[in-house]
Amino acid sequence: MDGFSKQQTISIKERDNVIQHQQYTIAEIKSQSEGLQEQIRTLEFQLDQVRVFNLKMEKQVKVSSTKEEEWREEVARLQKIEAQIRQENEQLREKLKEMIHATEGVNVQFLEMKKNVEAKREHFAQLSQELEEARNLYAVLMTQKKQLQSELGVMVKQRNEAIDNNRHLETTLLKKEREINDLLGKVNDTIKEYEGKLTAKEEQMWAISEKLNEEASKKEVDMSAVEREFLIEMERKIDAQARAHAEEMEDLVKTARLRENQVLEMTKKLNDMETQQYEPRMERLRAIEKDFKSRMEEYLLAEESLETALICPKCLQFVQHPQTLTPCGHTFCRDCVAQMKAEHYDRVHCQECPEVTVQDVFRNEPLESLTERFTRRKSLMISMMSWIKVLRVFVPGSQVGAVR
Numbered sequence: 001m002d003g004f005s006k007q008q009t010i011s012i013k014e015r016d017n018v019i020q021h022q023q024y025t026i027a028e029i030k031s032q033s034e035g036l037q038e039q040i041r042t043l044e045f046q047l048d049q050v051r052v053f054n055l056k057m058e059k060q061v062k063v064s065s066t067k068e069e070e071w072r073e074e075v076a077r078l079q080k081i082e083a084q085i086r087q088e089n090e091q092l093r094e095k096l097k098e099m100i101h102a103t104e105g106v107n108v109q110f111l112e113m114k115k116n117v118e119a120k121r122e123h124f125a126q127l128s129q130e131l132e133e134a135r136n137l138y139a140v141l142m143t144q145k146k147q148l149q150s151e152l153g154v155m156v157k158q159r160n161e162a163i164d165n166n167r168h169l170e171t172t173l174l175k176k177e178r179e180i181n182d183l184l185g186k187v188n189d190t191i192k193e194y195e196g197k198l199t200a201k202e203e204q205m206w207a208i209s210e211k212l213n214e215e216a217s218k219k220e221v222d223m224s225a226v227e228r229e230f231l232i233e234m235e236r237k238i239d240a241q242a243r244a245h246a247e248e249m250e251d252l253v254k255t256a257r258l259r260e261n262q263v264l265e266m267t268k269k270l271n272d273m274e275t276q277q278y279e280p281r282m283e284r285l286r287a288i289e290k291d292f293k294s295r296m297e298e299y300l301l302a303e304e305s306l307e308t309a310l311i312c313p314k315c316l317q318f319v320q321h322p323q324t325l326t327p328c329g330h331t332f333c334r335d336c337v338a339q340m341k342a343e344h345y346d347r348v349h350c351q352e353c354p355e356v357t358v359q360d361v362f363r364n365e366p367l368e369s370l371t372e373r374f375t376r377r378k379s380l381m382i383s384m385m386s387w388i389k390v391l392r393v394f395v396p397g398s399q400v401g402a403v404r
């Protein structure tokens with residue numbers, strides 16, 4: 001081989017080396033490129049993920065911005081509430097101060113209430129005492145009533161006996177009167193009869209005397225002494241008969257007068273008997289009745305004064321289910337209190353003392369039982385009064401006014 005060829009061979013060898021080297025490099029680059037492509041794919045994948053994440057984040061950001069708005073509003077609202085609470089706190093503090101101040105007033109009112117309760121207790125004690133007195137009076141009256149009743153019974157019996165006696169005497173009197181009248185009639189008849197006879201005799205005598213006068217004037221001379229004597233005798237006989245008749249008549253009149261006097265005397269005796277026995281008893285009965293009436297009136301007055309204490313000032317009836325207001329102490333019916341409450345916007349207001357504020361209302365049990373007992377007793381009293389009125393009917397000629 002020549003130099004050139006040598007050189008050529010070397011350069012080919014070098015070139016081969018270079019090519020080989022270049023081939024290595026290319027392979028290396030290729031593998032590097034593949035690695036890079038792999039990396040690019042990975043990066044692209046990661047980029048996609050980032051994009052998705054970004055989108056999510058953007059969404060979240062949007063949501064959170066609206067939430068932030070809401071929070072801001074909420075915070076503003078809470079701040080407002082806080083301000084209100086602060087203001088209310090301030091007001092409460094003020095009120096607390098007022099309340100502390102008012103407590104002192106309440107203490108004063110409580111003391112007043114205590115005093116009122118004490119006064120009411122005294123009033124109850126007084127009422128109880130009055131009730132006791134009324135009860136005692138009632139017992140006394142009842143015994144008096146019983147006594148009066150028995151006395152009245154005896155008197156009624158005696159009166160009936162007296163009436164029977166009177167009747168008997170009256171019938172006897174009437175009988176006697178009839179007898180006397182009959183007798184007087186007979187006497188009158190006899191008198192009339194005799195008067196008639198006398199008149200007839202007189203007429204006869206007149207006729208005879210006229211005849212005699214005529215005959216005397218005509219035949220005075222002829223009249224014998226015998227005839228004259230006969231006439232005189234006749235005249236004398238007639239006179240005697242007339243005198244006897246007159247005497248008989250006088251006797252009859254005397255007898256009639258005697259009978260009349262007897263009747264008058266009997267009547268007088270009868271009247272005396274009545275005034276001596278019947279009248280004094282009636283007088284005594286009337287006096288007892290008068291005394292009873294005055295006692296009864298006293299008792300009724302006491303009863304009335306007790307009654308006014310148990311009257312409700314609103315309905316003016318006996319207090320029903322009594323309720324007492326404090327501090328004024330006035331008592332009303334349960335229904336009346338409810339009515340007063342309704343009339344004053346659901347606040348109890350005492351109609352007796354409008355200037356006092358009512359603190360409390362309580363059920364007054366002692367007064368309730370007292371009222372119940374009193375009501376029962378009143379109905380008992382009314383029935384007793386009507387009974388006494390019935391009793392009075394049996395007392396005749398009574399001038400004492402009726403018991404109420």
Ligand SMILES: [Zn+2]
Binds near residue numbers: 325328350352
């Ligand atoms: Zn009152």
Ligand SMILES: [Zn+2]
Binds near residue numbers: 332
């Ligand atoms: Zn009432």
